[in-house]
Amino acid sequence: MTAQDDVQDRLDQATAALTPRLQAARAAGRVLATQTSAAKDAALTAIADALVAREESVLEANAADLERARVEGLPTPLHDRLRLDHDRVAALAAAVRDVAALEDPVGTVVRGRRLPNGVRIEQVRVPFGVLGVIYEARPNVTVDIAALALKSGNAVVLRGGSAARETNRVLVEVLREAVASVGLPADAIASVDDWGRAGADVLMQARGLVDVLIPRGGRSLIQHVVRTAAVPVIETGDGNVHVYLDASADVRRACDIVVNSKTQRVSVCNAAETLLVHRDAVDRVLPAVLAALHDRDVVIHGDDTVQGIDPDAVAATEADWGTEYLALEMAVHVVDSLDEAIAHINRWSTHHTESIVTEDYANAERFLAEVDSAVVMVNASTRFTDGGQFGFGAEVGISTQKLHARGPMGLPELTSAKWLVRGEGQVRE
Amino acid sequence: MTAQDDVQDRLDQATAALTPRLQAARAAGRVLATQTSAAKDAALTAIADALVAREESVLEANAADLERARVEGLPTPLHDRLRLDHDRVAALAAAVRDVAALEDPVGTVVRGRRLPNGVRIEQVRVPFGVLGVIYEARPNVTVDIAALALKSGNAVVLRGGSAARETNRVLVEVLREAVASVGLPADAIASVDDWGRAGADVLMQARGLVDVLIPRGGRSLIQHVVRTAAVPVIETGDGNVHVYLDASADVRRACDIVVNSKTQRVSVCNAAETLLVHRDAVDRVLPAVLAALHDRDVVIHGDDTVQGIDPDAVAATEADWGTEYLALEMAVHVVDSLDEAIAHINRWSTHHTESIVTEDYANAERFLAEVDSAVVMVNASTRFTDGGQFGFGAEVGISTQKLHARGPMGLPELTSAKWLVRGEGQVRE
Numbered sequence: 069m070t071a072q073d074d075v076q077d078r079l080d081q082a083t084a085a086l087t088p089r090l091q092a093a094r095a096a097g098r099v100l101a102t103q104t105s106a107a108k109d110a111a112l113t114a115i116a117d118a119l120v121a122r123e124e125s126v127l128e129a130n131a132a133d134l135e136r137a138r139v140e141g142l143p144t145p146l147h148d149r150l151r152l153d154h155d156r157v158a159a160l161a162a163a164v165r166d167v168a169a170l171e172d173p174v175g176t177v178v179r180g181r182r183l184p185n186g187v188r189i190e191q192v193r194v195p196f197g198v199l200g201v202i203y204e205a206r207p208n209v210t211v212d213i214a215a216l217a218l219k220s221g222n223a224v225v226l227r228g229g230s231a232a233r234e235t236n237r238v239l240v241e242v243l244r245e246a247v248a249s250v251g252l253p254a255d256a257i258a259s260v261d262d263w264g265r266a267g268a269d270v271l272m273q274a275r276g277l278v279d280v281l282i283p284r285g286g287r288s289l290i291q292h293v294v295r296t297a298a299v300p301v302i303e304t305g306d307g308n309v310h311v312y313l314d315a316s317a318d319v320r321r322a323c324d325i326v327v328n329s330k331t332q333r334v335s336v337c338n339a340a341e342t343l344l345v346h347r348d349a350v351d352r353v354l355p356a357v358l359a360a361l362h363d364r365d366v367v368i369h370g371d372d373t374v375q376g377i378d379p380d381a382v383a384a385t386e387a388d389w390g391t392e393y394l395a396l397e398m399a400v401h402v403v404d405s406l407d408e409a410i411a412h413i414n415r416w417s418t419h420h421t422e423s424i425v426t427e428d429y430a431n432a433e434r435f436l437a438e439v440d441s442a443v444v445m446v447n448a449s450t451r452f453t454d455g456g457q458f459g460f461g462a463e464v465g466i467s468t469q470k471l472h473a474r475g476p477m478g479l480p481e482l483t484s485a486k487w488l489v490r491g492e493g494q495v496r497e
Numbered sequence: 498m499t500a501q502d503d504v505q506d507r508l509d510q511a512t513a514a515l516t517p518r519l520q521a522a523r524a525a526g527r528v529l530a531t532q533t534s535a536a537k538d539a540a541l542t543a544i545a546d547a548l549v550a551r552e553e554s555v556l557e558a559n560a561a562d563l564e565r566a567r568v569e570g571l572p573t574p575l576h577d578r579l580r581l582d583h584d585r586v587a588a589l590a591a592a593v594r595d596v597a598a599l600e601d602p603v604g605t606v607v608r609g610r611r612l613p614n615g616v617r618i619e620q621v622r623v624p625f626g627v628l629g630v631i632y633e634a635r636p637n638v639t640v641d642i643a644a645l646a647l648k649s650g651n652a653v654v655l656r657g658g659s660a661a662r663e664t665n666r667v668l669v670e671v672l673r674e675a676v677a678s679v680g681l682p683a684d685a686i687a688s689v690d691d692w693g694r695a696g697a698d699v700l701m702q703a704r705g706l707v708d709v710l711i712p713r714g715g716r717s718l719i720q721h722v723v724r725t726a727a728v729p730v731i732e733t734g735d736g737n738v739h740v741y742l743d744a745s746a747d748v749r750r751a752c753d754i755v756v757n758s759k760t761q762r763v764s765v766c767n768a769a770e771t772l773l774v775h776r777d778a779v780d781r782v783l784p785a786v787l788a789a790l791h792d793r794d795v796v797i798h799g800d801d802t803v804q805g806i807d808p809d810a811v812a813a814t815e816a817d818w819g820t821e822y823l824a825l826e827m828a829v830h831v832v833d834s835l836d837e838a839i840a841h842i843n844r845w846s847t848h849h850t851e852s853i854v855t856e857d858y859a860n861a862e863r864f865l866a867e868v869d870s871a872v873v874m875v876n877a878s879t880r881f882t883d884g885g886q887f888g889f890g891a892e893v894g895i896s897t898q899k900l901h902a903r904g905p906m907g908l909p910e911l912t913s914a915k916w917l918v919r920g921e922g923q924v925r926e
Contacts, residue, residue: 098843183886187877189887197899279900295704298724300900325922325924328925432919438527444916444918445917445919446918447923448923449925452612452918469729471731476916486870486903487882487904488873489873490876490877491875493747493749494878495753495754495758496757496880496886
């Protein structure tokens, strides 16, 4: 038996074992789809209460995961993402109550009209049915995503990172019991973690049982899901974000926006990674910006011009234009024109967020029109690309694809639509 | 060298040959994205004029395809789908002028607000960039899709059926010359037909070069694309459509709607395939409906109850519930309740269109809420599920997936969105 046969064998076993679970999620989703907002909010309140009440079991499971992380030598920064404590469990419960307070997107009439023959048509928001979510270490995602799915009337099937498997197992148990306690089907929240990677593989192939798959995590996870899944995917994350200082950029604004975009939080997808500077702004603007970045201990990867004015700059190679550092490092490149800046961005960006700093009206409007990214900004920090900042009240993720959702996703992006048609016996001539 | 190696080799060659063509489409798409509606409409008018002017070359190429179809023994119904003549070319040109007259979806502001810090955000419709379309024999799709893509500011790369390859080659040539004649890039319309199936395979894997792939054709084509493509797909077509006669169904309406849904045009995705009947309506309603269907030469595949009242009915097997006949045949099944009807539909339907015939308010509303299909109707023919009938003015296709578009797709469904953010130096606290 080859290694490939082994993998196929394991996948076949997982498919056989998990199909009934996905069918149960589908059935539970049909029940959720017609619940009132009040019924769904009652379930969310029960979840928040249960998280507080069951804190001890959650922290015990989390301690086991942390101990395993220590023994297995998981990198230290990941320990913090994995760790829960009293305050963090309380924050999880509070986040669930926040989701309950959001507006329910289900039932919203998107548009409608009366046809010439008297038939009325209307397009209304409905839940997808069953969401699949594949994510990495952070156990808070388990609770956040389950709450958002429930509020939007969707069942959810979770595949969390194996580092958090004990914590996630207990969390899913707590969530399911809470949902059942208010008379809704526990199967609306399910996990395939007991099947490990094969569980993720089953989710990716479950056409007809999983309506949409959302991968949340690093680039390699997301690329794997996008290339492998037969189920429709919403691609998230992955931000090679640019700030461009136009010839007319205000020095103060340039410093504020570059420093904030780069350093306010470095490990997130809306943090800036590359700084482009118009040649005419190099002498007037760039020295102050580089000094401000050095003050924050940012390592500069510069082209020849940048190295000429900044002795501390490391030589940038082409690889730097495509790198998402997620660290206190920034690529800096001088361009001869707005056209060159736009072309560079459209060539190297992951199409997440880009910002121009300019005082020139025409250049601002051209940048907004011609940069092909989910969010395009003038004179603002790239860190504003965020569901919370946009006023959506919840962070489902940030889509970098063009289909269905693009940019920060709120609850409405977790719904599909359906056309309702009402007639009195009309037929087509 | 194995057959699999041969296929991989051919795919590698096609990828190397076609990548520059896709990059040229990408560049052309960026030019189209910022054109005014007037500029795009001028290109559409040039296309319509060119189709009329170049009719002779188009018909010559079409004659060659028809001759090859005859020699190769293509089934006769496909000859008609392949055939162009003077009237059909004129109709193609007229359809392009109709598309020019539609409202341009690009630039529409979907929503927007001012954030508490003064930053203004707005979500606007933008073109996807590059559409890939894979379709079967009908050459009219070549012109229709190219016109819809151009109007919505998208470049398009086409892979038509090999039966129409000469016709499509000449049509694409005519379209490209017309676009270039008004100063827009000819590369906005491209074909990969010269690489046959390998051309389709390249489109399906062209992440970053093709933004969305739309397969149009039979079930096997669509399933192949959905399962194989790494590029996001909009799934279309495929309608196992149901009409349900509730206990209270009006006899006249039941006859009209069933006959129209089944027979008004049998080869299309919104034609009904299965009739469900509440047991309490069997004696009162079903005989008249079956008689009306027999009048139209519809072959009935019935369950035991149906066979009991219709001696001409063929015995239905479970396979019939899942069959899209696309012919004068209909499966007929008696159910004991509305619940059973809804469960049967949600089990067997392709989630395209379903209609209930009822006089009961509560049952009508339950059917609308609980049937999980793109279009759900009360007392209306399923043949109304159509972009033209819905007033969209153009037929991009009918989506049976839940992501991005569901049901009839109009021009807005050929766009994505983009967030524009305007500030005065705001940064995140």
